[in-house]
Amino acid sequence: MTGAYLVSQIVNGLILGSMYALIAIGFSMIYGIVRLINFAHGDIFSIGAFATLASISVAHAPFPVAVAIVLAVGALSGVIIERAAFRPMRGAPQVTGFIASLAVAIILQNLAVLTISAQPRTFTVPPALGQLVVLGGVSLRVIDLVIVGLAIVLMVALVLFVRFTRVGTAMRATAENYDVARLMGINIDRMIAMAFAIGSGLAATAGLMWASKYGQISPLMGLLPGLKAFVAAVIGGVGSITGAVLGGYVLGLSEVLFVGLLPPEYSGYRNAFVFGALIVVLLVMPNGLLGRSTEDRA
Amino acid sequence: MTGDTFPLRFALAALVGAVLVFTAEASFDPYVLSIIQFAGITIILAVSLNITNGFVGLFSLGHPAFMTIGGYVTALLVMPSARKTVMLPDLPFMVASQEWSFLPALLAGGLGAAIVAVIVGFPVLRLRGHYLAVATLGLIFIVQSFAVNLRGVTRGALGLSGLPAETTLWWVFLFVLLTFYVCWQLKHSSLGRTMLAIRENELAAACLGVNVARTRVLAFALGAFFAGIAGGLWVHLVTLISPNSFTFLLAFHLVVMVVLGGTGSIIGAALVAALLTVLTELLRPVEEAAALFGLSQIIVAFAVLVVLITRPTGMFGTAEPDFFAWIRRFGGSDPTPSNRPPTEEKTT
Numbered sequence: 001m002t003g004a005y006l007v008s009q010i011v012n013g014l015i016l017g018s019m020y021a022l023i024a025i026g027f028s029m030i031y032g033i034v035r036l037i038n039f040a041h042g043d044i045f046s047i048g049a050f051a052t053l054a055s056i057s058v059a060h061a062p063f064p065v066a067v068a069i070v071l072a073v074g075a076l077s078g079v080i081i082e083r084a085a086f087r088p089m090r091g092a093p094q095v096t097g098f099i100a101s102l103a104v105a106i107i108l109q110n111l112a113v114l115t116i117s118a119q120p121r122t123f124t125v126p127p128a129l130g131q132l133v134v135l136g137g138v139s140l141r142v143i144d145l146v147i148v149g150l151a152i153v154l155m156v157a158l159v160l161f162v163r164f165t166r167v168g169t170a171m172r173a174t175a176e177n178y179d180v181a182r183l184m185g186i187n188i189d190r191m192i193a194m195a196f197a198i199g200s201g202l203a204a205t206a207g208l209m210w211a212s213k214y215g216q217i218s219p220l221m222g223l224l225p226g227l228k229a230f231v232a233a234v235i236g237g238v239g240s241i242t243g244a245v246l247g248g249y250v251l252g253l254s255e256v257l258f259v260g261l262l263p264p265e266y267s268g269y270r271n272a273f274v275f276g277a278l279i280v281v282l283l284v285m286p287n288g289l290l291g292r293s294t295e296d297r298a
Numbered sequence: 299m300t301g302d303t304f305p306l307r308f309a310l311a312a313l314v315g316a317v318l319v320f321t322a323e324a325s326f327d328p329y330v331l332s333i334i335q336f337a338g339i340t341i342i343l344a345v346s347l348n349i350t351n352g353f354v355g356l357f358s359l360g361h362p363a364f365m366t367i368g369g370y371v372t373a374l375l376v377m378p379s380a381r382k383t384v385m386l387p388d389l390p391f392m393v394a395s396q397e398w399s400f401l402p403a404l405l406a407g408g409l410g411a412a413i414v415a416v417i418v419g420f421p422v423l424r425l426r427g428h429y430l431a432v433a434t435l436g437l438i439f440i441v442q443s444f445a446v447n448l449r450g451v452t453r454g455a456l457g458l459s460g461l462p463a464e465t466t467l468w469w470v471f472l473f474v475l476l477t478f479y480v481c482w483q484l485k486h487s488s489l490g491r492t493m494l495a496i497r498e499n500e501l502a503a504a505c506l507g508v509n510v511a512r513t514r515v516l517a518f519a520l521g522a523f524f525a526g527i528a529g530g531l532w533v534h535l536v537t538l539i540s541p542n543s544f545t546f547l548l549a550f551h552l553v554v555m556v557v558l559g560g561t562g563s564i565i566g567a568a569l570v571a572a573l574l575t576v577l578t579e580l581l582r583p584v585e586e587a588a589a590l591f592g593l594s595q596i597i598v599a600f601a602v603l604v605v606l607i608t609r610p611t612g613m614f615g616t617a618e619p620d621f622f623a624w625i626r627r628f629g630g631s632d633p634t635p636s637n638r639p640p641t642e643e644k645t646t
Contacts, residue, residue: 037428037431037432085603088607089606089607092606094427094428095357095427095428095431096606098357098427098428098431099553099554099557099602099606100602100603100606102550102553103550103554103599103600103602103603103606104599104603106547106550106595106596106598106599107595107596107599107600109592109595110591110592110593110595110596110599111592111596113591113592114590114591114592114593114596118591223546224439227432227435227436227439230432231432231436234429234432265447268443268446268447269443269444269447270443271439271440271442271443272439272440272443272444274436274439275433275436275437275439275440276436276440278432278433278436279421279422279433279436282425282429282433283421283424
């Protein structure tokens with residue numbers, strides 16, 4: 001095993017981790033404010049992938065414009081879903097929200113199958129992004145660097161937004177204590193819509209990255225990455241944004257290294273490995289790496 | 299508290315059912331019969347999921363995982379050993395030489411699923427709410443991983459095809475009866491009350507000396523046992539099992555049945571299970587004719603949302619609808635309502 005092989009594995013882990021992290025942030029933000037595990041989150045990821053296909057392959061938008069479009073489409077879908085499905089049952093038991101989000105996921109998947117068929121589609125990035133660059137003996141495509149860079153920019157922007165703006169402060173207050181925040185005059189509905197908008201926008205961007213990296217998309221593609229991002233959120237500590245980022249990278253790296261370093265006959269067990277990791281983490285550290293409260297968890 | 303009339307009523311229901319099964323076998327074509335069998339298997343699944351999700355309040359999505367285990371175990375035990383040596387040359391001789399008849403193989407499948415449930419249950423059932431939901435969902439993917447990769451036993455992604463078509467309406471009927479009997483007796487026994495107590499208030503139950511962890515695992519394993527049997531019945535109806543036979547979508551449908559029927563209501567779950575199976579089957583030609591694949595899924599999912607918003611306790615809540623009242627009226631005996639809900643409706 002050469003050093004270059006290891007480095008390229010680590011880069012792959014960072015790329016996968018970036019996607020998991022972006023989806024996991026949404027899980028964590030939404031959970032932090034409304035205590036809802038939004039199962040339809042993985043399908044926003046698929047929506048992002050198809051918005052990418054539409055804006056780059058069909059409308060021939062330049063890549064940065066496509067990123068903006070995908071962010072906006074994701075944010076809008078998140079807000080619509082919240083308004084239509086989750087707002088009417090706010091305050092219901094947690095499991096009700098979970099089942100509702102499963103129903104939304106089924107609706108989104110099947111609407112997509114109905115309108116654009118379940119057939120996987122291929123997707124190619126603009127040639128400039130597909131070029132190879134050699135960094136320290138490791139050859140990478142430009143898109144690989146763009147993915148990791150874009151993820152970092154988005155995450156830093158999010159952290160700055162949450163920490164230093166008025167709206168960000170209000171969001172943190174709402175996550176801290178819903179009722180007190182409302183008494184302080186914070187518009188709860190707007191905060192929830194904001195959490196859905198930001199989280200869904202980021203998940204859609206992860207869809208864009210997935211499409212650019214792996215080149216194949218289908219309406220049902222969101223299920224597994226969505227679930228694994230939930231695992232990442234749990235590993236990091238649900239409710240914590242930095243935890244979600246950390247969990248995403250930990251999971252992405254360990255999944256890639258699990259496949260890359262073990263003999264090939266074990267690589268088929270990668271999903272078993274990820275969900276086994278979930279169970280182990282929940283048992284050993286029920287609050288995840290950076291989570292705080294123990295309420296309604298273990 | 300079931301009242302002394304329960305065995306009588308159960309025997310009566312079984313008799314009526316047997317007559318219906320006999321008539322159905324004699325008069326329906328194989329396609330209609332297979333739909334009825336699917337409905338029966340789905341009833342077994344929904345009613346048994348109700349033990350975990352309804353009685354104890356453990357929100358589990360793991361039924362497809364247990365069905366897969368039960369399906370493979372049953373299939374491997376029933377399959378003629380000559381075929382096994384051709385299809386699965388790497389199978390250990392211990393299994394390869396076995397040729398069981400259907401009933402013991404089904405029970406072994408259920409038992410296998412239950413054993414896995416016990417092993418997994420002790421750590422996993424410490425989780426609550428959607429954490430448990432996602433962990434049990436993960437179980438589906440873990441079992442799937444093993445089914446794909448243990449090629450010597452499962453033939454990998456190809457699956458085991460050409461299984462003997464052992465499942466008949468009689469077998470399905472027998473196990474529907476068994477599931478009903480066990481669940482009904484359980485619900486109205488002290489163990490069932492213990493389970494409901496855990497669902498309502500775990501801490502209070504523990505204070506009264508209930509062994510919460512053990513009761514939970516027991517409920518989980520019992521649900522898994524029936525799921526395993528349903529898996530065995532299913533694969534010998536479609537004569538095929540592959541790692542993708544039982545997926546997350548099935549788990550969703552089963553949960554929908556339990557929720558729409560009323561969490562904890564045995565008859566509610568069974569009714570919705572039968573209704574949904576038949577409905578999806580009726581919609582299938584419409585979907586195919588109009589090329590609207592996925593339409594029935596969307597309809598079901600919308601129905602779920604509407605029910606969750608308008609009637610969160612499902613059709614019957616925890617209660618059982620009293621179909622037997624008229625029998626008592628006829629007989630003039632037993633004026634007390636014998637199957638009222640064991641606990642008050644939870645108000646959250």
